[in-house]
Amino acid sequence: MLKIKNIEVVYDDVILVLRGMSIEAKKGSITVLLGSNGAGKSTTLKAISGLLKSEEGKITDGDILFENRSLKNRNPEEIVSAGIFQVMEGRRIFGTLTTEENLKVAGYCRKYGKKILKNKIEKIYEYFPHLKERREIRAGYLSGGEQQMLAIGRALISEPKMILLDEPSLGLAPLLVKELFEIIERINRIDKITILLVEQNADIALSIGNYGYIMENGKVVLEGSCAKLRENEDVKEFYLGISAEGKKSFKNVKHYRRRKRWL
Amino acid sequence: MNYFIQLIVSGIVLGSIYALIALGFVLIYKATRVLNFAQGELLMAGAYIAFALTVQLHIPFWSAFFIAMLLCALLGLIIEILILKPLIGEPIISIVMITIGLSIVLKAIVEMIWGTETRVYPAIFSTQPIALGAISVSKSSLFSLVAAITLFIIFHLFFKFSSTGIAMRAVADDQQAAQSMGINIKKIFAISWMVAALVAGIGGILIGNMNGINVSLGMFGLKVFPAVILGGLDSIPGAIIGGITIGVLESLSGGYLDPLVGGGVKMVAPFAILLVILLIKPYGLFGTEEIEKV
Ligand SMILES: Nc1ncnc2c1ncn2[C@@H]1O[C@H](COP(=O)(O)OP(=O)(O)OP(=O)(O)O)[C@@H](O)[C@H]1O
Ligand SMILES: [Mg+2]
Numbered sequence: 001m002l003k004i005k006n007i008e009v010v011y012d013d014v015i016l017v018l019r020g021m022s023i024e025a026k027k028g029s030i031t032v033l034l035g036s037n038g039a040g041k042s043t044t045l046k047a048i049s050g051l052l053k054s055e056e057g058k059i060t061d062g063d064i065l066f067e068n069r070s071l072k073n074r075n076p077e078e079i080v081s082a083g084i085f086q087v088m089e090g091r092r093i094f095g096t097l098t099t100e101e102n103l104k105v106a107g108y109c110r111k112y113g114k115k116i117l118k119n120k121i122e123k124i125y126e127y128f129p130h131l132k133e134r135r136e137i138r139a140g141y142l143s144g145g146e147q148q149m150l151a152i153g154r155a156l157i158s159e160p161k162m163i164l165l166d167e168p169s170l171g172l173a174p175l176l177v178k179e180l181f182e183i184i185e186r187i188n189r190i191d192k193i194t195i196l197l198v199e200q201n202a203d204i205a206l207s208i209g210n211y212g213y214i215m216e217n218g219k220v221v222l223e224g225s226c227a228k229l230r231e232n233e234d235v236k237e238f239y240l241g242i243s244a245e246g247k248k249s250f251k252n253v254k255h256y257r258r259r260k261r262w263l
Numbered sequence: 264m265n266y267f268i269q270l271i272v273s274g275i276v277l278g279s280i281y282a283l284i285a286l287g288f289v290l291i292y293k294a295t296r297v298l299n300f301a302q303g304e305l306l307m308a309g310a311y312i313a314f315a316l317t318v319q320l321h322i323p324f325w326s327a328f329f330i331a332m333l334l335c336a337l338l339g340l341i342i343e344i345l346i347l348k349p350l351i352g353e354p355i356i357s358i359v360m361i362t363i364g365l366s367i368v369l370k371a372i373v374e375m376i377w378g379t380e381t382r383v384y385p386a387i388f389s390t391q392p393i394a395l396g397a398i399s400v401s402k403s404s405l406f407s408l409v410a411a412i413t414l415f416i417i418f419h420l421f422f423k424f425s426s427t428g429i430a431m432r433a434v435a436d437d438q439q440a441a442q443s444m445g446i447n448i449k450k451i452f453a454i455s456w457m458v459a460a461l462v463a464g465i466g467g468i469l470i471g472n473m474n475g476i477n478v479s480l481g482m483f484g485l486k487v488f489p490a491v492i493l494g495g496l497d498s499i500p501g502a503i504i505g506g507i508t509i510g511v512l513e514s515l516s517g518g519y520l521d522p523l524v525g526g527g528v529k530m531v532a533p534f535a536i537l538l539v540i541l542l543i544k545p546y547g548l549f550g551t552e553e554i555e556k557v
Binding site for chain 1: 352426429430432433435436437438439440441442443444445446447
């Protein structure tokens with residue numbers, strides 16, 4: 001469904017952040033993208049959604065294909081129309097708008113009639129009954145968990161074919177994280193929306209994903225089915241926090257060596 | 264006491280026009296973070312467009328009023344496309360300088376076409392004032408006030424209920440997040456300029472209708488600064504309250520202080536108040552407090 005082919009992304013004409021990054025997300029699947037801070041995960045998502053432009057970023061090489069059409073350097077509104085919706089890192093709720101207005105705005109580009117929009121919003125409230133109670137409240141006053149639900153609700157309003165999720169679990173309590181990932185799975189299975197998931201919480205991400213990629217320094221260094229990745233020694237050690245030897249003093253040395261190999 | 268109320272009323276009438284200009288100013292600032300120094304000249308342009316339509320083309324006032332509104336919006340759109348759009352992404356300070364240039368150009372164009380003398384609209388209301396209890400108000404002032412209030416209500420409804428209005432607020436709140444919703448921010452910028460030029464133009468027509476017009480109308484734009492800074496640069500209700508407050512203060516200081524010192528206080532008072540307000544509340548009465556991220 002979505003193919004990223006060897007893209008190179010440059011910020012401010014000089015800062016090379018992605019170099020030969022390639023991933024593929026199959027239709028109907030959950031694809032997981034892991035990597036340490038600054039590896040370029042968010043940049044990859046913004047390259048897809050066209051938000052790079054507003055940060056002086058540009059795809060200088062390679063191509064991004066969605067249903068065999070190139071999305072390279074298109075405007076964000078064209079990409080939303082094509083059916084890809086990004087839920088940005090940090091949720092980015094419109095704090096001065098009410099909960100319901102946040103949902104309305106998300107339907108803006110689809111130009112729904114009043115009635116259809118209302119039905120769609122009702123459907124979101126069925127998914128997240130909590131939001132319904134808070135519909136008239138300024139979204140800035142919602143709790144972190146509610147804001148994350150709202151962010152996902154906004155994505156669903158525009159009925160995308162694919163959702164890009166950037167660190168949805170950020171700052172949520174463990175119980176909420178579990179609930180959130182159940183919702184993500186449900187959106188994938190029931191609403192048949194393809195998902196590309198960027199996460200720091202590798203454990204839970206790999207448990208719901210089908211296929212995964214691990215990136216370092218702007219490119220993929222490891223890939224495989226999520227089940228396989230969970231068994232990989234490096235992944236276990238660096239992302240799942242399980243070390244085979246468990247000896248602390250050697251860990252740092254090893255960390256350095258392994259990291260070297262990946263770079 | 265009657266004198267006092269009379270001053271208050273004329274202050275509110277004047278202030279509601281400041282509020283209209285301030286509203287346009289805040290609209291542009293909220294959507295694009297640009298301080299538009301040509302807001303007063305947009306008002307002047309509106310006033311002259313209406314003058315050309317009524318006096319020179321002999322179009323009846325009401326039709327002329329609506330045609331002028333459309334032309335003002337069009338002017339805003341043209342300015343946005345020709346001048347502002349190519350500058351998106353440039354430093355804000357250069358864009359602000361461009362708006363100063365724009366104000367000079369607009370003024371020069373008006374002077375070239377219509378000269379510098381004061382012109383008047385054909386009278387559409389009888390000069391017979393209306394008595395409201397002990398005070399009397401001219402019909403054109405009353406019309407001005409009613410028109411301004413109607414506009415404020417329309418704006419409120421527009422921002423609260425229309426999808427474009429809500430999208431404009433979303434863009435003002437978080438531009439990049441708005442883009443991620445598929446909102447075309449360039450379109451929103453253009454709409455902001457159109458609406459700002461439209462409300463300023465209406466302000467110009469209302470003033471022209473009360474006092475006649477000349478090129479110094481652009482000076483009204485200066486009053487927008489105390490008004491919006493009082494109200495908070497990014498607050499629409501703030502712009503309205505700020506505009507009316509400045510109008511009332513100006514009227515009161517003109518009525519009570521000017522006779523004592525021989526005139527001039529009226530012009531200075533709004534700015535004096537502005538200084539005091541800024542000392543107490545740096546973000547204005549209704550502005551969003553911003554914490555600079557390091
Ligand atoms: N707008 C920008 N301008 C310049 N450099 C940027 C910009 N955005 C990101 N970068 C740089 O690009 C690199 C990758 O950033 P990115 O945000 O994609 O990382 P990430 O993998 O999402 O990290 P995190 O896990 O911390 O969110 C970083 O080194 C960052 O400093
Ligand atoms: Mg990131």
